[in-house]
Amino acid sequence: MAVGSNTSSTIKYYRLLPASGLISQIPSxxxxxxxNDMLGYFNxxxxxxxxxxxxxxxxxxxxxx
Incomplete structure (x- = not known):
């Protein structure tokens, strides 16, 4: 199954975030x-x-x- 084309850049974006609760500041x-990209990979x-x-x-x- 193909993963979304923006997955690698998305992963880089999320790796920049500290693990300390900043996930709530990401646009939903x-x-x-x-x-959804991760789900396509794990599916x-x-x-x-x-x-x-x-x-x-x-x-x-x-x-x-």
Missing amino acids: QSLIRYI TRHQSITKMIRLAALLYSSVLS
Whole structure:
């Protein structure tokens, strides 16, 4: 399965962030795009993990909006 074309630049962007709670300052759309890229990558091997992460992403985005 093809991963999104902007995945490598997205990963560089998120690696610049410290792990100390700055995830809430990321715009929710780019966070969702990043999660979807990761889901596309993991979807081939980890079906159940993918479903759990997708549910968590939906909950997270509904809290932010």
